[in-house]
Amino acid sequence: MDATERASDGWEPTLAAALLGAERAPTAASSALTALVAEADPSAALLARLAAEGAHHLAGQELGPEALAPLEARGRFGPDCPPAAATRLYALLTEGHGARNRVEEWFERAAATGTRPPAWLLQALMLQRGTLPAAAQAVVGADLDWLARACGESPAETGAADASDWTEGTVAERRAAFTAFRARDPEAARAALEPVFRREKADLREALLHALATGLSAADEPFLEACLDDRANGVRLAAQRLLPELPRSRYAERMAARARAALAVESKRRLLGGTTHTLVVTLPEESPDLVRDRVEPNHWERRGGGTRAGLLRAILARAPLHAFADHPPRLWIELALRSEWADPVFHGLFSAAKRTLDPDWSRAMADITAEAYEGKVTGVRRTNEVLGMWAEALDLLPDAEWEARVAALIRARKIEVVLAVLGQGPEHFSEGFSAALLDWLALVTRGSDSLRRDLAKPWVIARLGDRLWPGDDSAASAAAILARLPEGEGDRLRTQLTGLTSVLELRAAIRRDFRPETTTGGTAQG
Template identity: 55%
Template sequence: MVARTTAPAADGWEATLAAALIGADRAPPGPEDEAFADLGPAGDPAGSLLARLAAQGIHRLAGAGLAAEALTPVPPRDLPGPECPPAAAARLALLLAAGPSARSRLEEWCDLAAEAGIRAPAWLLPALAPYRSLWPRPIERIAGPEIAWLDRACAGGAAEPEPPAQDWTEGTPAVRRDAFAAFRERDPDGARAALEAAFRSEKAEMRQTLVDTLDVTLGEADAPFLEACLDDRASGVRAAAQRLLARLTRSPFAARMAARARTALAVETKRRLLGGTTHALTVTLPEEAPALARDGIEPRPYRQKAGGARAGLLQEILAQTPLHAFADHPPRLWIELALRGEWAAPILEGFLAAVRREDDPNWARALTAVLGEAHSGRLSGVRPTNELRDDWARAAALLPDAEWERLVEDLFRKAAVEVILAHLAHAPPAVSERFTLAQLDWLAAVTRGPAGMRDALGRTWLIDRFGERAWPGEDAAAQAAAILARLPGDADERLRRQCAGLADILDVRVAMRRDFTGPEGA
């Protein structure tokens, strides 16, 4: 008679492990006699799987000889909102698996989830956690409390999370920077006073970091301290102070720049014998000087081929000069006179930089209008060139987004392809639905137009960037697909690839939104 041996009853670990490997939604139900089959919330396979794994772990630790205090329970999870719909969760899993190639879409997914007030699924938190440093705000909103809970649980204890550092004088440079920025947010004057008291005892790299952090709530009251930093022995500290002082338009630094600009540029007004007045711009190129160097204005080697070192000094002075220094005459007069003179390039570059720094819409409009007239041949004494076309596009990019869109939409109807491409190269990071459809109409016309126009479009690679900036609507996605389907047979392969990429990007971006707002997410 053969003796029969009975195998010990399985504890369910193998079935639980299999479910974790193939996915809770796809795994078959466990055996009815499974010890932990009833754990977890009903109707939530992922939650049940996590509960079973936790119970299995405790079951296996039961004979390990651990003291009771070694098994400290972790507090319940703090859920920041409803979990995202299954379709959105599946999309997030694909984006995380794709790696760096899907970084833009992953960031967009996080932003969409944060705007919708929903959280990432629990089973994807470990894969999402490494991106906290890249996009701290959206990830904090969609997964922050749960990732913090997971960190504490994996650390083996239920300790409360450490509060943000309050003492900016201790810790790593990154910790100190963050603590000082928080201090600066709470008490701008107090933070600056504390920095002044301890500044000389800091190492050069830390001094630069802390000066840069004054950017938080920067104000005119910071000017005296930043002025003192111009004499710091570390070049990084001096450069940081110069960058911040240039943004304080009423500081002593700004006054020095204004005085230099008025010395370099002067408008001479003469009355005509028969009535009226004429204006001329007198330019006096600055000389290299220690006082200029202290404010960060020094000759650059590359300037030897771009108008000379002194022209470079003029450009940098104008770039740091507050625009109110030119209030004696309208912006348009300064720009017109500069374009007609010998030193048009450095003066124009200086004006562009100053307007960009101050974000002044009136100067931006004047620059755009005058340069547009000059490029079209409507400004007397100025010959149209390709450089003027590019300067016009850069000036237009300083306009408020809605004004830039209206300008380019008008160009879609009447301008040459090269002009439009120059402006599209400086498009804002995101454009409106109306502009998206207008640009798609223009792309459709160009891609079905003469080969020369198609080639010019394909060489710019603007179509690729447009996919990231465009408004992701159903109509836009359909129009992009139609552009690809209607490309002529002799279209360049480079253009064909770009059109295919545009259609794919818009299709994915529209589908992502559908994941959140479709029937499953309603």
């Protein structure tokens, strides 16, 4: 500052007055800041002047008028959320790692209601921007970019990467940029990659090859096939993971031929009518061609002496399902369960069905494993392993169909089966299924001591809080179940029900927070 600027700065006179004391200080020269001081008491007025002039002095130190620019206006991307929702978000942000799922749920609710956090929350959000859930970007990303620019920082990269961006940066940055390029134009991305691929380092080749999963199509097959002979093991593995996703590729046809050579159905007509079917299994031999296609038994299978069985399982897992088109899925699965090679054959076929999510195979898997556990498949014993197969097979079904089948099990009071299947299934339950499941929980907790012990063993209840419908009715039902739990019940079940109730009450409260206030001071229903 020059002498003229210092003379117009009220900081030094105010500081001198503070050193002299309020009663001995001369009357303050009139200024814009002095006029803002409203305190009648001289001491209070001097302190107010000191604070105002000090802030003004520091803010303008070494800065000329040309350095002062008006702040960019904060855009209007939607109305602020209700005050209760804003307060809730602040509490969730300060609770630590345990509230991460609830923060994500808060932003999902904000997106659904078209609202955003108010300005006073932006600093707290900016401090945790790197750990915010993906749902936060659509709600508050533009606001945080605005705040970053206002503070002289570079806002986060939110736009799609240019086609040329993938050629520079770290491995992670280049993979992210190439994935974005691939999402926009799969053909152009692969065409740009092929000429330079061999010149890149192994870790980058592997990362870029994984990015081809975005927009994968039959046009990628020649490039992926060539990668099977890459000198880097990670690159070969990446190609071996992607090629089974192309059901008409040369890789798939090699697997289909191997599957047909390993499995066949032998049919014979009976003298009294009808036909009997037998599964004929031919175990494959190890070969370099199988290794090239990533058909190898794992370490446990080798050590246990089941190398050829492990090869069979790996072949079936990677084979396209059209390799078994000569017979319906139901026949293959039933014969697999009856076979002396049931473990590699069934699990190989199951892996293929899981990879493709073919609806016919998925339903057949669920139907046959259910019948096997109920003792309706000749030669298959009712075991916990079969029950586990049933639970995994149900998980292949669409969410609505899974809920319908489990709801039928609930109505049939098949408690052990319901407990087994609840460990899998949809990430979030529908409102109707949640109500039925909570009714079932209430029934079981009012049953025998052994039933309650079975309910507590797998810690299934502890994981239901995130999956049940987060409404007021769900929270009230969970609280009622906890309140009616018999006195003296073990800590494990009580702890799980307490946690379930707390999570559902919090999730229901988040939804209530977003309801607009009515003119009577209550909340609107919705």
